[in-house]
């Protein structure tokens with residue numbers, strides 16, 4: 140007897156009408172899991188993101204005061220559609236020891252001048268965790284997505300963020316004023332090329 144299952148025309152139709160989900164790889168570092176963003180993450184993002192210390196140096200497209208449905212709207216209407224269009228890659232950060240808890244967020248974004256963004260929940264800052272996450276997604280940017288250069292603007296006052304770029308071997312290639320949640324501030328554009336990143340990685344291993 141022929142056991143090959145044939146799809147009925149109606150099941151073909153169903154499959155075709157489903158939205159195509161672009162795959163982002165889950166990543167991991169020594170202490171972290173980087174899990175591709177899902178709609179269900181909005182609830183925990185809403186708990187840890189809306190703090191002045193986190194938003195003040197983000198671009199003023201972040202609404203402030205942050206609305207009660209801010210994370211849901213961001214994840215559902217902006218971040219997930221950008222993933223689907225192949226224009227952005229977003230991960231939530233979790234400790235391997237507590238994988239259900241979202242502790243931060245990191246993004247890669249296609250485009251000329253703003254290719255990475257991140258925030259870490261206040262209780263988890265200052266432990267070197269974002270530095271680990273940045274190394275993992277920077278590898279992804281160059282090795283998997285194959286972009287030739289990574290550029291990130293940041294407020295000059297944002298010492299922790301600048302320090303991460305500095306530790307990664309990035310260099311300042313320009314300065315510009317920008318509108319942040321805390322107002323118009325001087326900023327810097329940091330950059331590293333694929334070749335520089337690989338050379339640095341070889342030297343460290």
Ligand SMILES: CC(C)(COP(=O)(O)OP(=O)(O)OC[C@H]1O[C@@H](n2cnc3c(N)ncnc32)[C@H](O)[C@@H]1OP(=O)(O)O)[C@@H](O)C(=O)NCCC(=O)NCCS
Pocket residue numbers: 192193194196197256257258259260263264265266267268269270271292293294297298299300302303
């Ligand atoms: C930027 C941010 C993600 C850093 O997260 P984190 O997990 O605390 O970062 P790490 O611990 O990996 O590294 C931070 C580095 O900055 C240093 N740093 C932190 N605050 C600093 C300060 N005020 N002055 C100087 N250096 C500072 C830390 O000592 C560390 O450097 P080190 O490894 O040489 O000691 C976190 O502060 C944050 O969420 N900020 C708000 C959101 C934001 O500004 N995002 C970036 C927008 S460009």
